[in-house]
Amino acid sequence: MNKADIKRLEALQEKVIGKESRPREQDRLDVLTARFDQQEQGEQPCPFRTDIQHAT
Numbered sequence: 001m002n003k004a005d006i007k008r009l010e011a012l013q014e015k016v017i018g019k020e021s022r023p024r025e026q027d028r029l030d031v032l033t034a035r036f037d038q039q040e041q042g043e044q045p046c047p048f049r050t051d052i053q054h055a056t
Helices: 003-016 023-042
Strands: none
């Protein structure tokens, strides 16, 4: 996942917390979450990237 996708995932997660999301936003969140989960299973975090939350 690129930086833009990760930032969009974080923004959607924050928006969904405590609020109802639109169907399109929920669909996008589901897609990004699935991609992120797949990436987390196949890659190790970069020990040198401490500036972002999900460094790979």
